[in-house]
Amino acid sequence: MSQWVIKGIRTGIKTTAYPTQAETGAGVSPGLPMAGDFPAGEIAALMARCPTGVFSARDGRIIVDHRLCVHCYRCVRGVTRPVGWQQTYEWGTVRDGQHEFGQPFHRSIHVIVVDAGDCGACLNEVKQLNNPYYNMHRLGFFITPSPRHADVLLVVGPVTDHMRFALEKVYDAMPTPKRVIAVGACAVSGGVFAESFVCSKGVAAVLPVDVEVPGHPPPPLAILHGLLVAVGRKPPSPPVSASSGMEISAAR
Amino acid sequence: MNRTELKAEVEQRWPGQAQCRFDSASAMCEVTCARAALAELCARLFLEWNFSFAGLIVEEHPEQWQLRYCFYGEREAGWVHVLIKAPLAERTFPSIVKFVHAADWHEREAEDLFGLKFEGHPQLGDFILHDDAWQESVEPMRRQFDPHAAMVHRKPDADWRPRRVVQEPGAFVMPIGPKYSGVTESVHFLLETVGEDVIRSTPRLFYKWRGIEKLAEGKTVDEVLLLAERFAATTAFAHGLAFCQAVETICGATIPARAGTLRVFLAELERLRQHAGAIQEICESTALVVANSQAGILEEDLLRISGELTGHRYLFGMLAPGGLLSDQPSDACRKALAQSQQVLKQLNTLERALRVSSSFLDRLEEVGFVALKNANAYGLLGPVARASGLVRDLRRAQPYSGYENFDFEVPSEQEGDGYARLRVLFAEARQSVRIMEQAATALQNGSVREPLRLGAGAALGWVEAPRGGAFHWVRLDESGRVTRYRIVPPSYANWHGFHLAVEKFAFQDFPIMLSTFDLSVAENDR
Numbered sequence: 001m002s003q004w005v006i007k008g009i010r011t012g013i014k015t016t017a018y019p020t021q022a023e024t025g026a027g028v029s030p031g032l033p034m035a036g037d038f039p040a041g042e043i044a045a046l047m048a049r050c051p052t053g054v055f056s057a058r059d060g061r062i063i064v065d066h067r068l069c070v071h072c073y074r075c076v077r078g079v080t081r082p083v084g085w086q087q088t089y090e091w092g093t094v095r096d097g098q099h100e101f102g103q104p105f106h107r108s109i110h111v112i113v114v115d116a117g118d119c120g121a122c123l124n125e126v127k128q129l130n131n132p133y134y135n136m137h138r139l140g141f142f143i144t145p146s147p148r149h150a151d152v153l154l155v156v157g158p159v160t161d162h163m164r165f166a167l168e169k170v171y172d173a174m175p176t177p178k179r180v181i182a183v184g185a186c187a188v189s190g191g192v193f194a195e196s197f198v199c200s201k202g203v204a205a206v207l208p209v210d211v212e213v214p215g216h217p218p219p220p221l222a223i224l225h226g227l228l229v230a231v232g233r234k235p236p237s238p239p240v241s242a243s244s245g246m247e248i249s250a251a252r
Numbered sequence: 253m254n255r256t257e258l259k260a261e262v263e264q265r266w267p268g269q270a271q272c273r274f275d276s277a278s279a280m281c282e283v284t285c286a287r288a289a290l291a292e293l294c295a296r297l298f299l300e301w302n303f304s305f306a307g308l309i310v311e312e313h314p315e316q317w318q319l320r321y322c323f324y325g326e327r328e329a330g331w332v333h334v335l336i337k338a339p340l341a342e343r344t345f346p347s348i349v350k351f352v353h354a355a356d357w358h359e360r361e362a363e364d365l366f367g368l369k370f371e372g373h374p375q376l377g378d379f380i381l382h383d384d385a386w387q388e389s390v391e392p393m394r395r396q397f398d399p400h401a402a403m404v405h406r407k408p409d410a411d412w413r414p415r416r417v418v419q420e421p422g423a424f425v426m427p428i429g430p431k432y433s434g435v436t437e438s439v440h441f442l443l444e445t446v447g448e449d450v451i452r453s454t455p456r457l458f459y460k461w462r463g464i465e466k467l468a469e470g471k472t473v474d475e476v477l478l479l480a481e482r483f484a485a486t487t488a489f490a491h492g493l494a495f496c497q498a499v500e501t502i503c504g505a506t507i508p509a510r511a512g513t514l515r516v517f518l519a520e521l522e523r524l525r526q527h528a529g530a531i532q533e534i535c536e537s538t539a540l541v542v543a544n545s546q547a548g549i550l551e552e553d554l555l556r557i558s559g560e561l562t563g564h565r566y567l568f569g570m571l572a573p574g575g576l577l578s579d580q581p582s583d584a585c586r587k588a589l590a591q592s593q594q595v596l597k598q599l600n601t602l603e604r605a606l607r608v609s610s611s612f613l614d615r616l617e618e619v620g621f622v623a624l625k626n627a628n629a630y631g632l633l634g635p636v637a638r639a640s641g642l643v644r645d646l647r648r649a650q651p652y653s654g655y656e657n658f659d660f661e662v663p664s665e666q667e668g669d670g671y672a673r674l675r676v677l678f679a680e681a682r683q684s685v686r687i688m689e690q691a692a693t694a695l696q697n698g699s700v701r702e703p704l705r706l707g708a709g710a711a712l713g714w715v716e717a718p719r720g721g722a723f724h725w726v727r728l729d730e731s732g733r734v735t736r737y738r739i740v741p742p743s744y745a746n747w748h749g750f751h752l753a754v755e756k757f758a759f760q761d762f763p764i765m766l767s768t769f770d771l772s773v774a775e776n777d778r
Contacts, residue, residue: 003605003608003609004540004541004542004543004605004609005542007542007546007605008542008545011545011546011549014549025556026556026559026560027555027556027557027558027559027560027561027565028556028559029559030559030563030564030565030568031563051474051475051478070478070482070568071564071568071569072478072568072569073563073564073568073569073577073578074569074577077569077577077578078572078577078578078701112431113434113435114431114438115431115436115437115438115460115773116438116460117438117459117460117462117777118437118460118774119482119483119484119485119486119488119774120437120484120485120486120772120773120774120775121485121486121488121566123435123436123437124486124529125565126435127435128548128551128552128555130435130548131532131545131548131549131551131552132545132548132549133548133549133552143434143435144434145432145433145434157460158462160459160460160461160462161385162382162385162430162458162459162460162461163430163438163459163460165385165407165408166430166431166438166459170431191482192478192479192482193462193464193467195399195400195467196399196462196463196464196466196467197392197399197400197401197463197466198392198461198462198463199462199463216482216568217485217565217566219559219565
C-alpha cells in the first residue's frame, strides 16, 4: 500500500489559492453575460433570443439578471453582435434579511445537501468541492448526512412535487440558527423547469432562502463563494431583484 | 437477419396480421400488426432474432392510440418498429412483458401517465406518480390534461406503506432515502432483509420527475433542445445530440462534415469525463482515499478542459439542429486533445495501481454480479451490459454522426461483477481518446451549420451516451412545434436491472454496487 502514500506526496498541492487570491485557471467557470452599452436597434432582438428573460433595457443600456441565466449562449454564439461576457465566479448574492451567522460559526460549518430535482450537474459541482482542487474542509465546511448536525441547508434543483415534503422535513429537523443556500438557476428561479406542472419556481417558493448562487450549474468556486457569503467571510455580489436586474462593471 | 428475410418471415408467419413498410431515410422497418400477433412478434424479435429493445412510445393521436415498440439489431438488421393502433375508447392492450422483460417499466409508465392497461402485466400502479401523493385518476400525458391549470397537490399520506415481498419470520424493510448520505441524488431504496443480506431491493424512483415530456409539448425545437441538454446534464451533450439527430431525420437534413466530426470529438470528451467521474465514485465507495483524490483531480481536469474548449464545463450551448451553434478552432481541439492524452496517461497509472491494491479488489471482485442471461432479459445498456458480456454499442450497431469512419474497439468483459465494470470504464476511456485523436486529425474545413427547413414528421434519434444507449422520439407538427417528445435514457434500463446486482449481498456492499452501476437518477426521472 506504500505506493498510495508515495503517489499522494508526489502529486503535490493542487488546491486553489481562493479565497485568499483569485483563481485564474482556464475553464474554472462558464462565465455570465455582462451588462453594458448595446446598439439601441439590436436590444429587442437580443431580448427575444434569450429564452429565460435575462436581459432588459434601461437608458439605452442592457441590464442583466444573472439569476435567470441558463448558459445557453444564444446571446453570444451564432450572432453578429454578441453581448459582453465576464469570466467571473463570485456569484453568491443575498436575499433580504440578516444572513450572517456571527462569530461562533466562522470556522466550522456543517452543510446538508438536498437534491430537489437537480439535473446532476449542480450536484456534481458540489461534489467537486471535496476534491483536492477545492478542498472545502480547509475552510471549515463539512458535508453532513444528518439534518440534526447541519447549520446550512444547500438545495439544488427546482423542487419537484415529490421532493417538497422531504425538503421541508429536512429543514424542520435542522436546529436553529440555520441558513438556506439555493444553488443553481433551477433552485433560484426554477430555470427551464419553472413552467412544469410538477416543479416549484425555485426553493424560495417552499423555504426562506438566504443566499442564492446563480449559474447553470454554478462552478465549484461560485458555490464556495456562496458558502463564504453565508458565514460572512466574503461580501455578497450586488443584490438582485427580478425587476431591475444586477449590474456588474467589466472591471470586476 | 436482413430486412428482406425479416419481411418474408413476418408475412409468412402472420399472414394478414402484420404488414411491413420500409423507410430508407431512417433505416427503419415499420411493422403494423394486429393485437393478437403483438406479443409473439415482439418475442421473436427479442428472444430469437437478437434484436434489442429500445423502448415503448405511446402516442395519443386525435382519433387513435398508437403504440410503437422499437427494436434494433446489428448494422444491416437495422431498426424495427412494431406498431399497434386502436381507437381512443380502447384502453387495454396485451402485455409483452412475459417475453420482453425489458418492456416492464415502459408498460408501467404508460399505465401511470396515459391510463392504459396492459393485460398480463404482473405489477401495475405506484410508479412515476407516487400513490401516496397523487390521485389515481390523474393522467398527465393525456392530451386533455392541462399542465398550466392549477394543480391541487395532496399532502403525502403518512400511512402509506410499500408493497412487501419477503414474508419470512423476522423480515423487515430498511428504507433508505430519498435524502441519504452526503452528496447524492434523491432516490428511495426499500431493502428487504432478515438480517445481514439484502434479499430484495426495490428502488422507488421519480422523486425528481420534472415532467419533461409534457413540458416539451407545444414548444419550438430550439426551446426543447434546452430541455434535452438540461434534464440530465452530466451527459448533456449525448442527450442534446440524440434530440438534434431526431429533428435532422425529420427534416431530411445532412449536417456539414466538420460539424459531424466535432460532434464526435465532443461526445467522446464527455464520455471520458463521465467515466473519470464514475471511477472516482467507485474509489470513493471503497474508501480508498488517495485513489479517490487522484480520480477527483482527473475529473476536475477534464471539466476544465471542456470549459476551456467550449466555454462550458458540461458542454452546454454547443449543439444546434443542423450542426453546431458555434465552431471550435482546430487548434483549440488539438490543445484539448493533448490535455486529454495527459489525463489518460494518469488514468492508466491509476488503473495499474488499483489492480494491485488487494483491499480495493476485495471489495469489487465477485460483488454485484449480473449474469449475461439477466443482462439480456433486462436489456441492460452501456458499460454495465458490456461488463456482463452483452456487447452492443450503438456507435457500432447503428452508427450515427460518422462513427462508421472511426477505428475503435468496444471493450467488454465476461465476469459481470463490480471489478469487470470498473475495467470496462478504464478501457472505454482509452478508446474515447483514440477516437478523439482520429477526430482531431480528420477535422474538415467548412461551415458547421446548415439551415433547417422544419416540417411535420416524426423520427427517433439515438446515441451511445456514456451510460449506454439513449433514444429520443420527436414528433413535429407543420409549424415545426414539438407535439410529442419521448426520452428513453440508458439509466432507465439500468435502474430496472439494478436489483439483480444487489440481491443476496451484504448491506456494506450496497454503496459499492451502486457506484459500479454508474446510475443517474436525473436521467431516469426525466
